[in-house]
Amino acid sequence: LSASATTQESVRGPSQAGPPSTDGGVIDTSPPRGTRDFPPEDMRLRTWLFNNFREVSSLFGFEEIDFPVLESEELYIRKAGEEITQQLYNFEDKGGRRVTLRPELTPSLARLVLQKGKSASLPLKWFAIGQCWRYERMTRGRRREHYQWNMDIIGIPGVEAEAELLSAIVAFFSKLGITSSDVGIKISNRKVLQEVLGRSVIPESSFAAVCVIVDKIEKIPRAEVEKELTALGLPVEAVDTILRALTLRSLDDLEELLGSDNEAVVELKQLFELARGYGFEDWLQFDASVVRGLAYYTGTVFEAFDRTGTLRAICGGGRYDKLLSTFGGVDTPACGFGFGDAVIVELLKEKKLLPELNHEVDDIVMPLEEELRPQAAIVAARLRTQGRRVDVVMGNKKMKWAFKHAERLQAKRMVILGSTEWAKGSVRVKDLSSREEKDLPLEEL
Numbered sequence: 001l002s003a004s005a006t007t008q009e010s011v012r013g014p015s016q017a018g019p020p021s022t023d024g025g026v027i028d029t030s031p032p033r034g035t036r037d038f039p040p041e042d043m044r045l046r047t048w049l050f051n052n053f054r055e056v057s058s059l060f061g062f063e064e065i066d067f068p069v070l071e072s073e074e075l076y077i078r079k080a081g082e083e084i085t086q087q088l089y090n091f092e093d094k095g096g097r098r099v100t101l102r103p104e105l106t107p108s109l110a111r112l113v114l115q116k117g118k119s120a121s122l123p124l125k126w127f128a129i130g131q132c133w134r135y136e137r138m139t140r141g142r143r144r145e146h147y148q149w150n151m152d153i154i155g156i157p158g159v160e161a162e163a164e165l166l167s168a169i170v171a172f173f174s175k176l177g178i179t180s181s182d183v184g185i186k187i188s189n190r191k192v193l194q195e196v197l198g199r200s201v202i203p204e205s206s207f208a209a210v211c212v213i214v215d216k217i218e219k220i221p222r223a224e225v226e227k228e229l230t231a232l233g234l235p236v237e238a239v240d241t242i243l244r245a246l247t248l249r250s251l252d253d254l255e256e257l258l259g260s261d262n263e264a265v266v267e268l269k270q271l272f273e274l275a276r277g278y279g280f281e282d283w284l285q286f287d288a289s290v291v292r293g294l295a296y297y298t299g300t301v302f303e304a305f306d307r308t309g310t311l312r313a314i315c316g317g318g319r320y321d322k323l324l325s326t327f328g329g330v331d332t333p334a335c336g337f338g339f340g341d342a343v344i345v346e347l348l349k350e351k352k353l354l355p356e357l358n359h360e361v362d363d364i365v366m367p368l369e370e371e372l373r374p375q376a377a378i379v380a381a382r383l384r385t386q387g388r389r390v391d392v393v394m395g396n397k398k399m400k401w402a403f404k405h406a407e408r409l410q411a412k413r414m415v416i417l418g419s420t421e422w423a424k425g426s427v428r429v430k431d432l433s434s435r436e437e438k439d440l441p442l443e444e445l
């Protein structure tokens with residue numbers, strides 16, 4: 001349907017009804033604000049990326065799960081001031097229910113774990129790839145949807161779970177040709193902040209809110225962070241102590257500040273030791289400024305970054321040991337990460353690591369005359385049964401078109417049906433790389 005169609009009929013034809021297009025021209029063919037279509041060339045890249053997500057998940061023995069893109073709003077009502085819960089793509093449905101398009105996958109995963117209850121034998125190692133949504137005032141022109149790969153381990157309190165997740169992230173980067181000189185992973189632990197805050201009087205309830213504010217330290221001016229922290233009721237000296245603690249860049253300094261029996265110090269040391277075992281320690285660096293912006297993290301937090309510093313975080317995650325109990329479930333330790341589909345593609349572009357992905361078939365089946373179409377179907381069916389990807393030329397095309405078409409689809413062979421050859425039970429086969437042409441009996445195809 002050409003965009004030049006001037007009347008509704010030419011777009012939809014007289015029989016079909018459709019929304020009266022405004023100027024009698026074509027409907028608005030762009031997708032809703034902040035969303036994307038995936039035409040074939042883009043869908044090939046997305047499929048390639050998701051296949052890599054799945055292959056790594058399978059390599060680590062994870063099982064795939066999925067849940068609705070639509071969830072009850074209550075799953076995301078948190079009072080910590082997170083951007084993600086302030087930008088819910090939410091509405092009231094026709095049953096008067098408060099629902100929302102999910103902004104992240106972890107709460108759905110927690111809901112599913114609680115639903116499975118005791119029947120789910122721990123530990124669970126689940127992964128999902130799902131579209132997540134946000135509603136931003138279009139003043140910022142940012143996307144309102146993206147796809148996220150999540151891997152989560154439920155039921156393991158020890159940092160061996162985080163080590164497995166980090167190993168999976170490193171395996172994914174390596175699989176795509178990204179190395180530790182391209183990307184690093186910053187690691188910290190929210191128990192650092194807990195310890196530092198614990199020493200100065202703030203209510204436990206505002207701990208999450210403090211983390212959400214501190215997470216913005218590199219995005220908004222320090223004065224703004226200080227202002228928001230004091231607005232939470234933090235005494236000024238506590239603000240200074242926090243911001244000073246966040247500048248720590250070595251575990252030794254951390255141990256110096258918090259002591260060797262501090263939980264954060266113990267857990268981080270264990271994690272770095274495991275990283276040496278897995279062989280990815282050169283990807284990791286302790287960085288106390290990493291807190292991540294989600295309210296429910298309680299322990300280890302991490303994020304992957306590009307070492308040129310030009311891109312936003314590539315992926316991130318951490319431990320969330322209280323999330324299931326805040327949903328009314330039994331206290332169950334959990335940790336996981338989210339890996340978006342946007343920044344990774346920007347990184348691959350910059351590193352010239354994007355794959356060449358073309359639409360390919362093995363054989364083009366070309367009946368030379370319309371009467372031979374049933375025979376062409378026999379040939380195509382036979383080839384497809386053998387697992388060969390076949391494109392049957394449709395519409396009354398000439399050979400010239402068929403050869404151009406074969407080239408576009410990078411076909412290996414052109415299988416031509418002519419009445420003379422068919423009468424002898426054979427078809428003409430042209431090998432499109434050697435240019436060699438020969439008649440073959442059907443059985444030898």
Ligand SMILES: CC(=O)Nc1cnc2ccccc2c1
Pocket residue numbers: 084103104132133134143144145146340342343
């Ligand atoms: C770069 C990008 O697309 N970010 C993005 C886009 N959509 C989202 C939707 C929900 C939550 C986070 C999101 C993040």
